Amino acid sequence: MSELASYLDELDQLLLDQGEDWMLLTQLDGYLAGILVSPDLVPPGVWLKHIWAGDDGAGLPHFEKMEDFQHIIDLIMRHYNDVLASLAQPGCYEPLFDIDTRNDDVLWELWVEGFMQAMDLAPDGWERIAVSGDAGCKAALKGMAKLHVIANGEAQLSHGKVEQWTREAPDLIPIWVETLHAWRLENDPSRPSSPRQGKVGRNDPCPCGSGKKYKKCCGLN
Numbered sequence: 001m002s003e004l005a006s007y008l009d010e011l012d013q014l015l016l017d018q019g020e021d022w023m024l025l026t027q028l029d030g031y032l033a034g035i036l037v038s039p040d041l042v043p044p045g046v047w048l049k050h051i052w053a054g055d056d057g058a059g060l061p062h063f064e065k066m067e068d069f070q071h072i073i074d075l076i077m078r079h080y081n082d083v084l085a086s087l088a089q090p091g092c093y094e095p096l097f098d099i100d101t102r103n104d105d106v107l108w109e110l111w112v113e114g115f116m117q118a119m120d121l122a123p124d125g126w127e128r129i130a131v132s133g134d135a136g137c138k139a140a141l142k143g144m145a146k147l148h149v150i151a152n153g154e155a156q157l158s159h160g161k162v163e164q165w166t167r168e169a170p171d172l173i174p175i176w177v178e179t180l181h182a183w184r185l186e187n188d189p190s191r192p193s194s195p196r197q198g199k200v201g202r203n204d205p206c207p208c209g210s211g212k213k214y215k216k217c218c219g220l221n
Contacts, residue, residue, distance in 0.1 A: 005082075008096075011075040018061075018072075021054030023114060028076070029096040030111035032083050034118025037180040039125030039187065044077070047121060051076065087181045093174050106170040109151035116148050129183060137183045140176035147173075 012025040023031060028051060035042050053059045063069040086093045098107040119126050129137045147169055149155045150162055157165070 007075055007078055011072070011079065014072050014075070018052065021059030022052045024110060026096050026098050026107070027110040027114035027117075029079070029083070030114030031118045032080050032114075033093075033095065033177050034115040035121070036080070036084055036087060037177060037184050038118060038122050039128055039184055040122040041188075042118070042121050044080075047118070048073065048076070050117065050121070087178065090178060090182075093178050093181075095170075095173055095177070097170060108147070108169045108173060111173070112144065112147045112151055112169075115144060119144075128187075129180070132183075134183060136179045140179045143172055143176055 008025065015022050015025055015028065031047075031051070035047050050057075052061050061069055083093075095108070095111055097111055099105070100107055126141065130141060132138075146155070146165065150157070150165055155162055155165075
């Protein structure tokens with residue numbers, strides 16, 4: 001992530017500043033990819049709050065000024081739209097992976113963690129893919145699951161196999177994401193394929209967790 005767009009540099013730093021409950025940028029990128037290629041629509045009012053919920057699911061955003069919270073939401077939605085726009089152009093999707101500056105290794109593990117968190121929000125849709133008979137999509141899901149197990153240090157594989165998966169993951173992940181996105185488009189053409197609808201709806205629950213509608217809370221500004 002050495003050559004990020006300027007807004008991503010800002011978002012990266014803001015996420016770091018929020019503390020350990022918040023997702024980091026590469027995890028957020030995987031999470032958004034999972035939301036966007038999900039067979040079932042997950043609205044922003046549902047998925048946004050998990051960005052700061054933390055491992056126990058109880059984390060809440062803390063900002064002295066509401067406009068600061070709104071700004072970080074705007075940056076997140078901008079990246080959501082950018083990911084959606086890249087998926088609309090076959091062959092153009094590129095995940096945001098961290099790079100280990102000591103040896104230039106690509107660190108994909110947090111990205112996969114974010115993607116799997118997105119899958120947990122709408123499991124029924126992913127099950128439809130698993131039983132669909134689509135070999136490419138089934139391979140993509142199995143591959144993501146395998147990487148997740150490897151990232152958690154729980155893989156029942158030889159050291160050589162783990163090294164091979166680790167080496168090949170950065171090239172496989174974008175292929176899998178585009179494969180899953182194509183399935184989603186073919187099976188639910190009513191879902192948005194352009195970034196125009198990637199916003200928090202005014203009648204959605206406000207992502208700050210207040211319990212109010214967005215238009216009566218953060219959307220007032």
